[in-house]
Amino acid sequence: MSKRRRKPKSTAASDVNGEESVVLRETAPLQLRYYGDPVLRKRAELVTEITDVERQLAVHMLETLYATGNGIGLAATQVGILKRLIIVDIGEEDDEAYEPLVLFNPELMSVDGEIVVEEGCLSIPDVTAEVKRPERIVVEGIDVQNESVRIEADGLLARVLQHEIDHLNGVLFIDRIGGLKRQLLKDDLLKIQQAERPA
Ligand code: NI
Numbered sequence: 001m002s003k004r005r006r007k008p009k010s011t012a013a014s015d016v017n018g019e020e021s022v023v024l025r026e027t028a029p030l031q032l033r034y035y036g037d038p039v040l041r042k043r044a045e046l047v048t049e050i051t052d053v054e055r056q057l058a059v060h061m062l063e064t065l066y067a068t069g070n071g072i073g074l075a076a077t078q079v080g081i082l083k084r085l086i087i088v089d090i091g092e093e094d095d096e097a098y099e100p101l102v103l104f105n106p107e108l109m110s111v112d113g114e115i116v117v118e119e120g121c122l123s124i125p126d127v128t129a130e131v132k133r134p135e136r137i138v139v140e141g142i143d144v145q146n147e148s149v150r151i152e153a154d155g156l157l158a159r160v161l162q163h164e165i166d167h168l169n170g171v172l173f174i175d176r177i178g179g180l181k182r183q184l185l186k187d188d189l190l191k192i193q194q195a196e197r198p199a
Contacts, residue, residue: 001073001163001173002120029067030060030079035124035172036193037080044075044082044168047104050146054085058102058144061087071122073160075167078123086164090156103149106141106165117159119173127188129177133162 033039047054057076064079065071065087076085084105091098113135120128136154139161143149153161163173174182174189 001160002068002070002122002125003072029064032064032068032122033078033080034192034195034197035189037123039080039082040077040123040167040172041170042077042082043170044077044084047083047085047142050104050142050144054083054104055144057081057083058085058087061085062089062100062102065089065122068122070120072156073164074122075164077167077170084168086161086168088157088160088164090160101151102144103139103141103151104143106139106161106168108162108165109138109140109150111138112136117156119159119163121163121173123167124172124174124189124192127174127185127192129174129181129185131173131176133159133176137162139165 061074061076061079065074066089072090073086073088076083085103086106087100087102089098089100091100111134114132115135116130116132118128119131120126135158136152137158139151139153141149141151151157151161166172166176174185
C-alpha cells in the first residue's frame with residue numbers, strides 16, 4: 001500500500017535478522033510489478049519453511065519498500081514472487097523503537113466494524129480511491145523467527161494488513177470499489193498498463 005508522503009529510511013539486515021549481514025545489505029531494490037502484470041492476479045503459495053532464502057527476500061522487500069519513498073506495505077506478489085509473505089512499515093519517522101512487520105502466511109481470522117479509507121498501491125502508481133473495509137481485524141501468521149504471531153489491529157495497520165493480504169490472493173484495492181468509481185479510473189489504469197518500463 002502507498003501513502004502520499006514518506007521520508008525514505010535506510011534498511012539494514014538487522015531490521016529483521018537481529019544481526020547485521022554485509023551480504024544482505026548490498027542488495028538493490030527488487031523490480032516492482034505494475035497493474036496489468038498477470039502475476040498480480042495469481043494466488044501466492046503458502047510458505048512451508050522459513051529459511052535464509054525467505055528471510056533474505058523479506059530484507060530485499062523492505063529495501064524495495066523504502067526505496068519507493070511512500071510505501072507502507074508490500075506483498076511478495078508485487079515483486080513477482082508468489083509466496084505468502086507481506087511486510088508492513090507504518091512507523092512514525094521519529095519513533096526509533098518501531099520495527100517493520102514481516103509476516104509469512106498471514107491469515108485474516110476475524111473482522112469487526114466497517115470504515116472507508118483512501119488507499120493507494122505501489123503497483124498502481126498515482127491512483128487512489130476510497131475503499132470500505134472492516135475497521136478492526138485479527139491476523140495470524142508466522143514471523144521471521146518462525147514463531148506464530150497474532151495481531152489485533154485497527155486504524156492504518158488494519159488497513160495495510162488487509163490490502164497486502166488481498167495481494168496474496170490476486171486481489172487489488174480497485175476490485176473493492178464500485179463499478180462506477182472504477183470506470184472513472186479507467187484511463188489512469190490503462191496508462192499504467194501501457195507504460196514502458198525498463199526490463
Ligand atoms: Ni498494493
